[in-house]
Amino acid sequence: MAQKSLRTSSGSLTSTHGSLLRQLRELAAFYTAVVGRYGPEEARRAAYDWIEEMETMDWPADWALPNWRHVTIAAADCLALRIIDRSPGR
Numbered sequence: 001m002a003q004k005s006l007r008t009s010s011g012s013l014t015s016t017h018g019s020l021l022r023q024l025r026e027l028a029a030f031y032t033a034v035v036g037r038y039g040p041e042e043a044r045r046a047a048y049d050w051i052e053e054m055e056t057m058d059w060p061a062d063w064a065l066p067n068w069r070h071v072t073i074a075a076a077d078c079l080a081l082r083i084i085d086r087s088p089g090r
Contacts, residue, residue, distance in 0.1 A: 019066070023054070026068035030075065038083070045082070050075035 027050055035043035053074040057066060 023068050026072055027051075030072050034079065038079075042079070042082075046075055046079045049078040053078075 027047065030050055031043050031047050034046040038046075050071060053071045054068075057071060
């Protein structure tokens with residue numbers, strides 16, 4: 001079934017809705033992976049990092065849908081640095 005796209009002055013609502021769903025799925029998958037490996041407290045910090053990275057993203061001028069995986073990679077980098085800093089011998 002094809003989804004119709006409602007056009008407004010700010011772009012396609014369907015595309016925006018789809019982008020938001022992909023964003024939430026990406027964040028949920030990241031959070032779930034971190035909570036399974038490092039626990040809920042570290043997952044909360046990692047989710048906060050993810051949201052901060054998302055807020056600093058450069059949005060394309062043509063309003064192309066962003067690649068949320070880039071946000072996840074940046075947040076995972078923050079997580080890794082935090083884990084490494086707390087590792088024994090540091």
